[in-house]
Amino acid sequence: xxxxKPSLSKGTRDFLPQEVAKRNYIFDIIKSVFxxxxxxxxxxPAIERLETLTGKYGEEGDKLLFKILNSxxxxxxxxxxxxxxxxxxxxxxxxxxxxKGLRYDLTVPLARYVVQHQDKLAFPFKRFHIGPVWRADxxxxxxxxxxxxxxxDVIGSNSLLNEVExxxxxxxxxxxxxxxxxxxxxxxxxxxxxxxxxxxxxEYLDAQNLSSQFFTIIDKADxxxxxxxxxxxxxxxxxxxxxxxxxxxxSQRQNVDRALDYFDVIFKDIELGRKGVDEIRYVLSHLNQxxxxxxxxxxxLLARGLDYYTGLIVEVxxxxxxxxxxxxxxxxxxxxxxxxxxxxxxxxxxFGIERIYDVMEELNLFPETIAQxxxxxxxxxxxxxxxxxxxxxxxLRDDDIPAEIFLGNVKKQKHFTxxxxxxxxFMVEIGENEMASGNFRLRNVKERKEEAAGLSIQDxxxxxx
Amino acid sequence: xxxxKPSLSKGTRDFLPQEVAKRNYIFDIIKSVFxxxxxxxxxxPAIERLETLTGKYGEEGDKLLFKILNSxxxxxxxxxxxxxxxxxxxxxxxxxxxxKGLRYDLTVPLARYVVQHQDKLAFPFKRFHIGPVWRADxxxxxxxxxxxxxxxDVIGSNSLLNEVExxxxxxxxxxxxxxxxxxxxxxxxxxxxxxxxxxxxxEYLDAQNLSSQFFTIIDKADxxxxxxxxxxxxxxxxxxxxxxxxxxxxSQRQNVDRALDYFDVIFKDIELGRKGVDEIRYVLSHLNQxxxxxxxxxxxLLARGLDYYTGLIVEVxxxxxxxxxxxxxxxxxxxxxxxxxxxxxxxxxxFGIERIYDVMEELNLFPETIAQxxxxxxxxxxxxxxxxxxxxxxxLRDDDIPAEIFLGNVKKQKHFTxxxxxxxxFMVEIGENEMASGNFRLRNVKERKEEAAGLSIQDxxxxxx
Numbered sequence: 026x027x028x029x030k031p032s033l034s035k036g037t038r039d040f041l042p043q044e045v046a047k048r049n050y051i052f053d054i055i056k057s058v059f060x061x062x063x064x065x066x067x068x069x070p071a072i073e074r075l076e077t078l079t080g081k082y083g084e085e086g087d088k089l090l091f092k093i094l095n096s097x098x099x100x101x102x103x104x105x106x107x108x109x110x111x112x113x114x115x116x117x118x119x120x121x122x123x124x125k126g127l128r129y130d131l132t133v134p135l136a137r138y139v140v141q142h143q144d145k146l147a148f149p150f151k152r153f154h155i156g157p158v159w160r161a162d163x164x165x166x167x168x169x170x171x172x173x174x175x176x177x178d179v180i181g182s183n184s185l186l187n188e189v190e191x192x193x194x195x196x197x198x199x200x201x202x203x204x205x206x207x208x209x210x211x212x213x214x215x216x217x218x219x220x221x222x223x224x225x226x227x228e229y230l231d232a233q234n235l236s237s238q239f240f241t242i243i244d245k246a247d248x249x250x251x252x253x254x255x256x257x258x259x260x261x262x263x264x265x266x267x268x269x270x271x272x273x274x275x276s277q278r279q280n281v282d283r284a285l286d287y288f289d290v291i292f293k294d295i296e297l298g299r300k301g302v303d304e305i306r307y308v309l310s311h312l313n314q315x316x317x318x319x320x321x322x323x324x325x326l327l328a329r330g331l332d333y334y335t336g337l338i339v340e341v342x343x344x345x346x347x348x349x350x351x352x353x354x355x356x357x358x359x360x361x362x363x364x365x366x367x368x369x370x371x372x373x374x375x376f377g378i379e380r381i382y383d384v385m386e387e388l389n390l391f392p393e394t395i396a397q398x399x400x401x402x403x404x405x406x407x408x409x410x411x412x413x414x415x416x417x418x419x420x421l422r423d424d425d426i427p428a429e430i431f432l433g434n435v436k437k438q439k440h441f442t443x444x445x446x447x448x449x450x451f452m453v454e455i456g457e458n459e460m461a462s463g464n465f466r467l468r469n470v471k472e473r474k475e476e477a478a479g480l481s482i483q484d485x486x487x488x489x490x
Numbered sequence: 491x492x493x494x495k496p497s498l499s500k501g502t503r504d505f506l507p508q509e510v511a512k513r514n515y516i517f518d519i520i521k522s523v524f525x526x527x528x529x530x531x532x533x534x535p536a537i538e539r540l541e542t543l544t545g546k547y548g549e550e551g552d553k554l555l556f557k558i559l560n561s562x563x564x565x566x567x568x569x570x571x572x573x574x575x576x577x578x579x580x581x582x583x584x585x586x587x588x589x590k591g592l593r594y595d596l597t598v599p600l601a602r603y604v605v606q607h608q609d610k611l612a613f614p615f616k617r618f619h620i621g622p623v624w625r626a627d628x629x630x631x632x633x634x635x636x637x638x639x640x641x642x643d644v645i646g647s648n649s650l651l652n653e654v655e656x657x658x659x660x661x662x663x664x665x666x667x668x669x670x671x672x673x674x675x676x677x678x679x680x681x682x683x684x685x686x687x688x689x690x691x692x693e694y695l696d697a698q699n700l701s702s703q704f705f706t707i708i709d710k711a712d713x714x715x716x717x718x719x720x721x722x723x724x725x726x727x728x729x730x731x732x733x734x735x736x737x738x739x740x741s742q743r744q745n746v747d748r749a750l751d752y753f754d755v756i757f758k759d760i761e762l763g764r765k766g767v768d769e770i771r772y773v774l775s776h777l778n779q780x781x782x783x784x785x786x787x788x789x790x791l792l793a794r795g796l797d798y799y800t801g802l803i804v805e806v807x808x809x810x811x812x813x814x815x816x817x818x819x820x821x822x823x824x825x826x827x828x829x830x831x832x833x834x835x836x837x838x839x840x841f842g843i844e845r846i847y848d849v850m851e852e853l854n855l856f857p858e859t860i861a862q863x864x865x866x867x868x869x870x871x872x873x874x875x876x877x878x879x880x881x882x883x884x885x886l887r888d889d890d891i892p893a894e895i896f897l898g899n900v901k902k903q904k905h906f907t908x909x910x911x912x913x914x915x916f917m918v919e920i921g922e923n924e925m926a927s928g929n930f931r932l933r934n935v936k937e938r939k940e941e942a943a944g945l946s947i948q949d950x951x952x953x954x955x
């Protein structure tokens with residue numbers, strides 16, 4: 026074996042124990058809230074057939090799929106094909122030598138899963154899924170080729186209560202993650218809108234031919250500002266009359282009641298738009314009943330890029346945080362149609378857990394001690410007391426107290442560093458005296474001072490149980 | 491989008507909610523024991539550089555690596571290479587068009603990780619890692635291309651206490667998984683041996699030239715039996731004198747003390763062998779001190795195939811179960827050397843969690859209700875009571891009681907099936923009467939009968955909190 030410098034594949038990461046503990050802290054809170062609302066966890070494989078993945082993410086997405094080489098003598102497929110090799114494009118070659126890829130998100134696998142297992146699932150199907158996905162994106166700060174997604178969806182129910190509950194989940198998770206609504210920099214902002222309203226606006230403007238441009242442009246409002254939106258809309262062909270009407274609509278932005286009342290007027294003959302307004306009212310009134318409105322903002326300029334949304338859309342941000350959105354979702358139809366399933370309505374949200382991690386680091390929101398488990402480190406000062414020390418540790422473990430024994434280089438005081446690095450709060454050093462007397466001194470690791478002395482093993486048990 | 495029949499890539503699996511719950515049940519128990527003994531969780535990426543993976547698993551292993559196609563116009567590398575395409579082998583092609591692969595196990599990534607991050611780790615480094623690995627094996631019953639591994643290792647400590655603790659972990663995990671030592675079919679058997687003893691035997695027989703055949707053959711003892719072992723040893727060139735000596739050694743198998751005493755005699759001038767015997771004695775005496783010997787068996791015929799073991803080796807089986815071993819491990823040296831790291835001794839174990847799952851299903855060892863979370867399902871009988879029902883559910887959730895609301899097809903009694911499929915134990919149906927009175931009937935879902943009546947929401951809260 027030749028020696029090689031160890032390194033990661035670009036855009037991938039290792040996680041140190043402390044990082045895993047922090048990530049698990051986030052995952053565990055999100056999972057507990059999902060479960061509280063009746064969502065069950067599923068898993069799908071990392072590897073999917075390219076047939077399943079291709080064509081679902083647009084042309085750009087297809088390029089970003091990681092494709093896996095067929096096993097065995099795959100190259101003979103190319104040699105034996107009818108293609109002229111010298112002219113073979115990479116895309117053509119791929120069809121010959123690759124049948125599998127890594128999943129690009131958790132949504133297409135969900136669609137496949139629901140159709141494939143529908144006879145075994147309880148509908149409405151409320152599932153959550155947390156796991157890695159892979160994209161051959163150019164890596165940059167905060168963007169990886171392998172990263173986690175975290176989705177909750179309800180499939181097969183048209184009830185708007187699902188929308189309400191999913192918004193409640195957002196609010197509850199961020200509260201449990203200790204984002205303080207009183208601290209401006211930590212304030213959670215859940216922005217909602219409804220695609221039916223946006224479609225209604227398009228109808229009202231008689232701008233059906235410009236609808237996709239309309240969505241794309243207002244989706245950028247955050248970046249280009251209100252004036253930018255207006256000028257880009259003008260550039261793509263919105264008339265002065267249409268822009269004036271839009272100005273009137275957008276001017277209602279600051280007050281949700283005024284905005285919805287205004288829509289009542291302009292949607293008098295536009296049923297889809299009215300339906301959208303009713304849906305927003307339903308969601309807000311239900312959230313109001315459970316005191317969950319103070320984080321929720323209605324914004325006519327929220328569009329969300331993805332084509333497939335058909336009803337409520339939502340985006341979650343931490344006010345003032347620079348990372349962009351930390352969550353988003355909405356209602357969609359026909360998710361399962363691509364796999365020949367019946368038309369099932371769905372609604373879902375996702376948590377941007379990589380970003381949430383970064384924001385929590387930035388705002389210092391992780392608890393100081395994330396339980397790593399071990400409560401006390403027993404240090405055997407020399408080989409003669411090892412066996413005795415082992416027995417003491419075992420006494421604690423017998424009562425399910427996580428405890429550890431350190432046999433490393435005690436002369437160089439490495440046990441202090443060891444305990445600190447692992448976040449072990451207490452330490453008991455054992456030498457001949459302790460072995461003879463059975464009396465122990467307990468040291469506080471962080472403060473490097475004595476916590477208590479003259480303790481029996483029974484005393485320690487009582488303390489840590 | 492064309493409609494395609496949904497299907498999995500061969501050798502991969504979806505997991506239904508009930509299956510995920512059961513798998514998590516196993517993982518959670520194993521994790522809790524790892525943590526109790528001071529092991530910390532790490533994660534490494536699924537994707538590794540082929541440079542990291544290749545050459546570590548033998549020629550066969552290299553063939554089983556899943557290789558990922560380079561992004562972009564990768565095929566131009568082939569067109570522009572100096573190779574004559576018509577003669578290009580798949581292996582040569584791979585070097586041109588693939589730089590990354592999926593990890594094949596968690597051990598090589600651990601070696602890379604330790605060398606790469608050694609300045610940030612606390613040594614002795616006690617880590618565990620649970621995650622999927624990928625092998626392009628031919629799929630068959632119980633063998634998948636994507637499956638989970640679960641490893642715990644201690645890196646950088648020569649102390650035999652690590653061996654003792656790892657064996658304790660095995661015993662504790664299977665006890666918590668409810669394998670009953672009194673039930674013969676569930677009995678845990680932890681077989682140990684020491685590579686130093688086997689090396690000592692080789693030296694005693696003066697058969698250094700046949701050592702690798704020796705390991706391979708006795709490793710098959712389970713399959714080919716004692717006579718098979720002797721005849722294969724004879725076939726590869728062991729002399730009659732050597733075989734007679736081996737017969738004497740093997741005849742001590744049934745009694746560990748007799749076997750070790752016999753080794754004392756024949757290893758009088760063989761230091762390595764004597765060291766192995768001392769190590770076995772140390773481990774057994776320490777296990778004895780904490781009452782953990784009754785599952786542990788010493789067997790001179792245990793060899794374990796992998797070349798890299800140098801000390802204690804261990805294999806775990808469930809007596810009478812047909813799945814083969816459910817765990818194994820041992821001490822090794824030089825793990826990190828392949829990445830230019832300093833020579834660190836390591837010792838580790840792994841749990842065969844896919845097999846453990848199968849055995850537990852077979853023996854019916856999963857608890858009847860694995861907590862899915864939701865304690866009570868509220869059924870709104872019609873649209874008029876939806877809002878009221880929603881408020882009742884919220885009252886419970888405000889006290890962190892997992893509760894769910896069902897709005898599906900109530901006329902067809904689908905709420906019963908729904909609750910049963912999701913393992914929700916209780917149900918409250920709400921109609922006009924319940925809304926008017928605020929009095930609820932609680933139904934036991936499984937037995938489909940009334941559990942209690944005339945309950946207020948406060949009563950329900952008290953019951954489920």
